[in-house]
Amino acid sequence: MKILLTGSAGFIGMHTAKALLERGDTVIGFDNFNDYYDPTLKEKRNEMLENYDNFTLIRGDLKDKGALEKAFDALGSGKDTRVCHLAAQAGVRHSIENPDIFMTDNIEGFANIIELCKDREVGGLIYASSSSVYGDSDVSPLSEEQNTDAQASLYGMTKKANELQASVYHSLYGLPCTGLRFFTVYGPWGRPDMALYLFTNWIVHGETMKIFGEGKMRRDFTYIDDIVSGVVASLDKNYPLEIFNLGGDKTEELMDYVKIIEECLGKEGEKSFLPMQPGDVVQTSANVNKARKMLGYDPKTQIQDGVPRFIEWYKEYYNIK
Numbered sequence: 216m217k218i219l220l221t222g223s224a225g226f227i228g229m230h231t232a233k234a235l236l237e238r239g240d241t242v243i244g245f246d247n248f249n250d251y252y253d254p255t256l257k258e259k260r261n262e263m264l265e266n267y268d269n270f271t272l273i274r275g276d277l278k279d280k281g282a283l284e285k286a287f288d289a290l291g292s293g294k295d296t297r298v299c300h301l302a303a304q305a306g307v308r309h310s311i312e313n314p315d316i317f318m319t320d321n322i323e324g325f326a327n328i329i330e331l332c333k334d335r336e337v338g339g340l341i342y343a344s345s346s347s348v349y350g351d352s353d354v355s356p357l358s359e360e361q362n363t364d365a366q367a368s369l370y371g372m373t374k375k376a377n378e379l380q381a382s383v384y385h386s387l388y389g390l391p392c393t394g395l396r397f398f399t400v401y402g403p404w405g406r407p408d409m410a411l412y413l414f415t416n417w418i419v420h421g422e423t424m425k426i427f428g429e430g431k432m433r434r435d436f437t438y439i440d441d442i443v444s445g446v447v448a449s450l451d452k453n454y455p456l457e458i459f460n461l462g463g464d465k466t467e468e469l470m471d472y473v474k475i476i477e478e479c480l481g482k483e484g485e486k487s488f489l490p491m492q493p494g495d496v497v498q499t500s501a502n503v504n505k506a507r508k509m510l511g512y513d514p515k516t517q518i519q520d521g522v523p524r525f526i527e528w529y530k531e532y533y534n535i536k
């Protein structure tokens with residue numbers, strides 16, 4: 216297959232691209248290397264991809280139609296082509312402070328991508344949605360049939376908008392579209408704005424850990440390799456129009472997650488327990504039965520194994536003894 220993968224310098228994008236390159240697919244990466252977090256990390260992820268002969272990078276922005284057209288020219292058209300759209304402004308809190316870029320990058324950016332998928336007759340579109348589309352639902356576990364009309368954050372709203380944009384293009388033009396609702400993804404080369412990275416940084420540097428929701432939050436943490444297996448299976452299956460939850464299939468207490476980080480680092484962090492932040496939700500818990508059945512998705516990595524792998528990577532990356 217030939218795949219145009221947006222967000223290739225990002226956390227999930229890099230790991231997905233690597234898995235596709237390893238099995239011999241051709242990948243055209245697309246990323247603007249924005250500075251939402253340290254772009255050096257993105258450059259280093261990209262360096263790994265550049266080692267593969269079957270990888271090409273196009274630096275560009277989703278809002279730049281000229282750059283996107285260049286990327287679609289490189290992709291071509293037909294049944295063996297896919298767009299794997301993972302580029303987006305991420306983060307619930309970030310969306311409260313920067314509503315404008317979420318509207319442009321996530322909604323307008325998606326509109327540019329899907330319009331080109333249709334015009335160029337691409338074989339299928341697989342795109343990142345999020346568990347955030349469930350808002351602050353108290354249903355547990357969350358399954359795909361659940362109503363997602365009520366949103367708790369602007370970020371979640373943009374992802375819900377993407378699901379609707381995809382359904383329109385499928386019904387008008389028959390474009391195969393699969394949306395993937397990721398649940399708190401973690402692992403090596405992860406995102407510095409997410410809990411695992413932040414907690415590790417604070418403990419390592421002897422700074423007080425900010426623990427929101429008074430430490431009572433629960434999350435369905437999903438290890439990166441499990442997520443990648445779900446993305447790759449979605450690209451292969453290329454269903455006409457589907458939405459899948461991709462979670463770890465186990466809900467963990469945030470404080471248990473913290474305990475594993477402290478054990479790995481051999482150091483206890485000083486903690487400040489703070490109230491929930493606006494837009495955040497108390498619990499996420501994924502029902503992944505649909506993905507199990509239709510994608511053969513089988514999340515295997517527990518936090519007891521996944522967190523130490525992140526810490527190992529972190530120590531090596533920052534040269535910490």
Ligand SMILES: NC(=O)c1ccc[n+]([C@@H]2O[C@H](COP(=O)([O-])OP(=O)(O)OC[C@H]3O[C@@H](n4cnc5c(N)ncnc54)[C@H](O)[C@@H]3O)[C@@H](O)[C@H]2O)c1
Nearest residue numbers: 222224225226227247249276277302303343345397399400
């Ligand atoms: N990591 C998670 O836990 C999680 C959970 C739910 C959904 N998601 C979604 O999965 C996708 C990948 O997330 P991630 O964790 O790898 O995030 P990431 O920020 O590491 O990766 C996103 C990449 O997209 C690029 N990008 C952003 N806006 C762009 C634009 N306008 N033009 C070109 N490139 C742009 C960024 O530079 C970045 O490299 C995102 O769509 C995110 O919303 C992630």
